[in-house]
Amino acid sequence: MTDAQDALFRTLADPTRRGLFERLCREGEKTVGALTAQAGVSQPVVSKHLGILKQAGLVRDRHEGRQTHYSAQLGALSPLIDWTSQMAGFWQSRFDDLEDLLKRMDQ
Amino acid sequence: MTHPAAETRSVIVEREIAYPAEKIWRALTQPHLIEEWLMKNDFKPVEGHKFKLRRDTQADIGVIVDCEILSVKPNRTLSYKWSAYGVETIVTFTITPTTAGTHLRVEQSGFQSDQRRAYNGARASWPQFLAALEKVLARVN
Numbered sequence: 001m002t003d004a005q006d007a008l009f010r011t012l013a014d015p016t017r018r019g020l021f022e023r024l025c026r027e028g029e030k031t032v033g034a035l036t037a038q039a040g041v042s043q044p045v046v047s048k049h050l051g052i053l054k055q056a057g058l059v060r061d062r063h064e065g066r067q068t069h070y071s072a073q074l075g076a077l078s079p080l081i082d083w084t085s086q087m088a089g090f091w092q093s094r095f096d097d098l099e100d101l102l103k104r105m106d107q
Numbered sequence: 108m109t110h111p112a113a114e115t116r117s118v119i120v121e122r123e124i125a126y127p128a129e130k131i132w133r134a135l136t137q138p139h140l141i142e143e144w145l146m147k148n149d150f151k152p153v154e155g156h157k158f159k160l161r162r163d164t165q166a167d168i169g170v171i172v173d174c175e176i177l178s179v180k181p182n183r184t185l186s187y188k189w190s191a192y193g194v195e196t197i198v199t200f201t202i203t204p205t206t207a208g209t210h211l212r213v214e215q216s217g218f219q220s221d222q223r224r225a226y227n228g229a230r231a232s233w234p235q236f237l238a239a240l241e242k243v244l245a246r247v248n
Contacts (some may be wrong), residue, residue, distance in 0.1 A: 082216055084118050091120040091213050097144035098211075101134055102126045 008076065011056040016041060017049045021058055024072035031067045117216035125208040128182045135200055137183055146172070152179045175196075189215065 012018050020035055032050065050070055053059040056075035062069045063080045122147040124131060134140045136152040146160035148173065153176060160172040178186040196217040203210040 013117060037127075049151070084116050087118045087218075088120055089217055091118065091215070094145055095120060095122050095213075097136055099124060100120075101140060102124065102130060104141075105134070107191045 007056050008058075011052055011058060014052075015051070016045075017053055020046065020049055021053055021072060024059060024070060025074070029062075029069050029071040031069055033067075035070070112164045116230075117211065117214055118218070119214045123205065123208060124211050126202050130204045131167065131202055131209055131211060135202075136179075150174075152176070152180050152181075152185070154179055155215045172213045 007081065007089070020039065023038070026090060026096065032043060032047055035050070036046045039046050050059060052059070053070075054061060056074055059070045062072050066105065109187065112169050118135075136150065138148050138150050141150055142146050147159050147164045149158045151158065156176045158174050159174075160174060172189055172191040175188040176186075177188060178184060178199075182202060184199060186197060189196045189198045196215050199214045199216070201212045201214075203212075215235070
């Protein structure tokens with residue numbers, strides 16, 4: 001495993017950090033305050049985790065006035081996913097549904 | 108030496124199906140049938156026609172694929188551009204009659220070997236990513 005992959009796994013192995021990252025993936029850009037409201041931990045703890053996510057390239061921050069907005073950077077995950085094998089799985093399952101449909105079209 | 112970023116890859120899935128080519132062609136080209144096995148759509152079997160495929164994976168997250176018909180050869184081949192998650196590919200269905208029924212092949216070509224491109228604007232793909240990630244994490248522990 002490369003150092004970069006190692007860092008990525010270690011970063012996402014923590015459930016609080018993974019939860020923050022998942023929320024940013026699902027819901028888009030959020031402020032630290034908005035993330036803290038549902039994180040179940042204090043704002044300094046959230047900030048610390050966001051800093052670690054940022055170091056791993058998984059989030060990006062944007063300053064606007066006094067607020068810092070964070071957004072997920074899915075590009076950082078590309079070493080983890082084999083796009084072609086995902087699409088092969090996609091077409092296999094679509095063909096399963098196609099065969100079911102053909103059966104039903106028989107009357 | 109070729110530049111790695113210029114290389115593309117393709118996905119090929121093939122299947123023997125116990126139904127005639129004409130029937131499979133209908134399932135591939137009629138919108139209400141396409142919806143049943145692929146996605147919601149505004150497909151028309153006309154070269155140059157642009158259409159969208161949509162799938163609602165969760166209440167507030169949808170997948171949209173932008174497509175454009177490249178080639179229509181009834182009961183034989185159907186080809187369209189498939190653009191999703193910032194990646195442009197070409198999907199080609201080939202139907203070949205066999206003694207037992209029909210051979211159906213889909214090829215999706217044009218994946219950049221630099222998969223980062225796949226993640227431009229990939230927020231919509233997160234459910235798949237999460238499933239993949241969980242598998243990877245399970246293996247690591």
